[in-house]
Amino acid sequence: MVKLRWIVFGVLVLFVVSLASTTASQLTQAQQPKIYTMGMLSDLRTTNTMRTIRTASVWEAYVLGPRHCSLFGLSPTRFYYIPSLAASVPYKPGTTELNLQKEGDLFTLVVDLKKGVTWSDGTEVTADDVVFSMYEGPKLFGGGDFVKGVTTLGGAWTVLLDPNVLEKVEKTGSHQVKLFFKQANLRIQWAILFADIFQKKYWEPKFNETKGDRAKLEALEVNDEPACGWGAMPEALKAPGVGWQRGAFATNVANPNYFWKGVKVDERDAQGNYSEEKPGVYTYKQPVPAAAGPELARYETGPFIDRASYRIFADTSSAVAALIKGEIDMLLNPLGADPGIRAQYRSEPKIKTQDNKSHGMFYQSFNLRRKPFGSGPLQKDPKFRDDDIIGSRFRQAWNCLIDRDFTTQTLFQRVAFSLQTVVSPANSFWFNEKLRAPCDEFSEQTDKTAARAKKVARAVEILKSVGFTWVKEPTANTTTGAVTAGEGIILPVILSSVDAKAGQAVSVPSGAIAVGAKVKLDDAAKAELTVGATKVKSDAAGKISAALGGATSVTLNVDGKLYFYGAGDKTKDRMPTANFIYPNSAYDPRRALFGVQTEKWVNQIGIPVRGVPTGFNVIVTKVFDEQDFDVWSLGWSLGGLTPPDYLESFFHTRHTELGDDNPQGYSNPDVDAMLDEFLKTLDLNKARDLVFKIQEILLVESPYVPLFDTAIVDAWRDDKVVYPFVERTQGIVGMGGMPALVKLR
Template identity: 30%
Template sequence: MRKLFVFVSILVVLSVFAQTINWALLEEPKTLNPWNHYGPNATVWNSYVLGTWYGALYSYSDVRFDWIPSLAADLPKIEQEGNLWAYTVPLRKDVFWSDGTQFTADDVVWTMNTVMKLIKEYGLGGNWASMIDPDYFVKAEKIDDFTVKIYFTQPSLAKANFGALMAPILSKKYWEPKVEEALKTGAPLQTLYNYDNFDEPIIGPFKLVKWEKGAFVQQKARPDYFDKGSTLILYKNGAVEIKNPNTGFYWAGYGEPTGEKMLELVTGPYVEDIIYRIYLNRAAAITALINGDVSFVFNSLGLQKGEADQLAKASGVKVISNTTNGFRYMCFNMRRYPMSIKEFRQAIAALIDREFLCSRVLGGQAFPQYSVVPVGNAFWYNPKVPEITPGYGMSYGERRKLAIDLLKKAGFKWVVEPKIEGNNVVRQGRGLIAPNGQRIEQIELLAPGTGYDPMRATMALYIERWANEIGIPIKANLVDFNYIVQRVWDEPFNFDIYMLGWSLGYYPDHMADFFHSKRAGVGDFNAAGYNNPEFDKLADEFLAASDINKAKELGFKLQEILAEDLPYIVLFDTPIVEAYRVDQIVFPYEQTLSGLQYVGGVPALVKTAQ
């Protein structure tokens, strides 16, 4: 599953290093190169490993997800200068890269301006283009070594606060000569994507020491990590306090840091090495957890019921559950016929009974999802979306009749037309003919196999059967996760329909990232090729909004348009159920939105069990 990367605050404490801990991955990372990861190959498996390598000016606090300074020393000062809006950001003076170089304004200015250049002149896409959006970001300037001024066309929450100001910052000293060298080649972006960055200086607490492809990735704690001893305190009155007695850094915001504390974290790293062991099937990873070979399994989908039941009986293992901020979905390639026809997409949507699949077939382990904004993100979720969805609340027979009517409305015909009586398909459709007279041959639905996600595999087979009943020749092809990524983004767009999932950030600007027509290029996020001028206009207004209530109103409209046009059919998600060995490791907390997976297992906070 790909994901939009969200930075989590990295707060670290002076500690005595302990033993190595072993964690399990269910897929090989596609890349550990920042240009590639934040570009065309942003998979969750990469981010589990490199998630703490790069700092940002601002990030989210643990658990409560307050927007707080990270590499910045304070919140930005925002002023209008002529036609532009300037965000003046003071920087921390106690931050050092792993090569001993001090972090300064030069790193910030170089990173942002270079990303901007690569986007505008060479087509850099992915998360980079979401964060440093040329329609909003203008330039970054150095005021002095520890102050930057960042200019935007307007004071956008999505593109300033939750965009460029949360973008990863790279080392200018390391990357500047390599970017200059890449620009002299015939394929600058591919050169950067392929660059071996094993010796790259990083900001975070753990540094890569070995990647044995197909076996493991090993990271070692930095004994010189600048932020050892830092403490994060969240107060119940909403205030936040950050202090590092070793460097003297201090920040407090969102009220007076007094009264009852909700959470206090004083962090490490507490372990010397973290080894991410790669298991390419779930059963092997579960067995490794039971046997004590690993202490935690990274699986963005969470545990299936049978797995959770098995692990609940295992000695030394604890099972936990959290709500999620994501969804699993089908995407149509609207560059291809007949996926480009809205009624065709609506017909398939009408056939899919999410409630039946989630409650009866999947045994209540999953819950239906309809909107591209998950129910769990309650402020931004539009509750009207389900009733807009074709087939919602209908019976088996009614769904099929609606699907047939939608196809007829668009001009489809059959060699043998399907016939529905009550809730029975008395005559299966055959030989679907498109409005242009073309006989529709097999349509491939790429979906993860049972070894990776049995829920999506099962759902894909039901969708194949239901479509075939009325003569839509869909064939489910259950394949490896990385193969789907390759077909969709690397080849590119070599698919009819695919089924994957997203783990999301809290500000729902992913609606523009996934569906704005300007994001439909190679290596970018609009894999559907969706192009709706009305949607684009509203998405632009949403991204430009500086008032939270106006942004919410626009966000609701965007969800309604997508529920009608259906470039995606959002299907379902599950509570994230995880397990770890309490006799080997201690996490600082267990309850957090989207689970411990979402925060990468908080490697700078995790301890070994005593």
């Protein structure tokens, strides 16, 4: 399963599906509603969108997506930046640059809204809703303090309404708002203008009632929230049925007041334009044409259904069987399909499939607050802090042991592809293709004899460079491939630290067996640590580590901080067994298999890890809501092919609180500064240079261990449904099955 930071990308691309509670057999033929039935592989945790704005699973995004709108969004096939609630994109004339104006110390942007857009209860969407959603609501929740309100709401709220960027939002007309920003920033266009817009009338009393208490707000039962998207739960429309029955189904009913019904969209005409038109109401054309080329998609917006219905399945095999039997029309499966599932699809001629590119990341990560996974500023034991040198080397060694190519190509039978960095190759402008994961040059896919031994030897070398020892040290013969398993890895102790000057010989304290150094990032490219006759270069993060090998002094060629490590006690400092939680095989056999393989690989070198196959929602709760874990594996769907501002959410220190998107507790001041600079940079080429450098640092630091991604394999009943297009990055499932566009046969 994929966990998703949910950002609403605009009404025309919102996706929601659910299960009707009234079956067709209860109705006469003339009364039968048009029900679009889909299957999904996990239950919701909530129907409260204030909770899911903070952090949502992809399943919650599918079902709850149409409740809210946004000012702007991305077009479905080409990812053009388009207006949603906004009447147009406020570009500077003849450009695709936002028309930000300087007013004193602030930057401002005026946005005109479409007129006539209504909520599902028939009331109009106005500037009051926008101002409440983006400013007054969080301010009310914070007791009159906008910054406090946003930070208390937490998670993606702090991205979508980033208080370091957004100063305030004012109503300047019934259908016009003015946004004030503290700085010109990439996040304005790619996050803040995508923020959820929800109904003031519905949420204002709830914000007032729960003021300052996020748990109380998120505990509210919310099935009757009015929607401005294509559909809402039955309770909101006073329709028969229920919106969600835990473990069984969810339901959305078509919004009779959906403003965009009947909109005609042309994703690219012969002149390279994006256009949309609601005859007699409005016309929008992309002001700066894209490169001319073939037409990608031309369609009309519905909905053409009465209800979208979601059946919740306990495992993938049951969901696939239901599709083959015709019990569901389409299977929303963002996890890909192995050869066995593909063969089942081929056995039923009425099933059609489409392979689409994905933009996601399946990964493993660690709790850096716990030893030995982290030794940075958030490490709970202050005696185990050394600028995260020990922690980064431990994680790097873990990463080194991973064999992506063998797993994806042989064990997964080529239905997945390896990921090297935290930016997907699908987002090609931002992907640093020169980077390779630690030890990735060794793979059983190409060297069945010695690759594992080479990985073990290198991982042991990395660990010994910061003073790890063993009750029984693992050995590896890189010629024959023989490996003798290790036992009982022992954590090092930090004996002392020294602020060293360039060229200064520093004496090694008694008992030290390894040394680490942290230098300024600007000095990393030239920094070297001399240990005896050996010169050890800095990594991209400005960190150096080496076993001392009997050296009595060490010398840095630049200013920096040195840490000396001694061997830990065989009893007191022996690493306890760590629990590694990953999705069970019924939910995602690939991550389950990767979990089993990883458990085997790390235990082989004496790192005691116990794999614990776990339900998806349990993992999400333990990791993001409770931060009670050692190691975990999940996945992200990374949205459109836009600047990867998610890097700031995943890896900046300010996002390490409960409910935030950096639950691992990664904290690196150098990376924080680079992420801040990246978001402040409007020059995309300069921003890309920063993202390339950030990827390089995160690769050696390994707070995430990217594993793989899979192609999206959309599967549907061709005898039951018709889609206006089926080829797009993220697939049909990336639009939640296209409930606003699909037609039933």
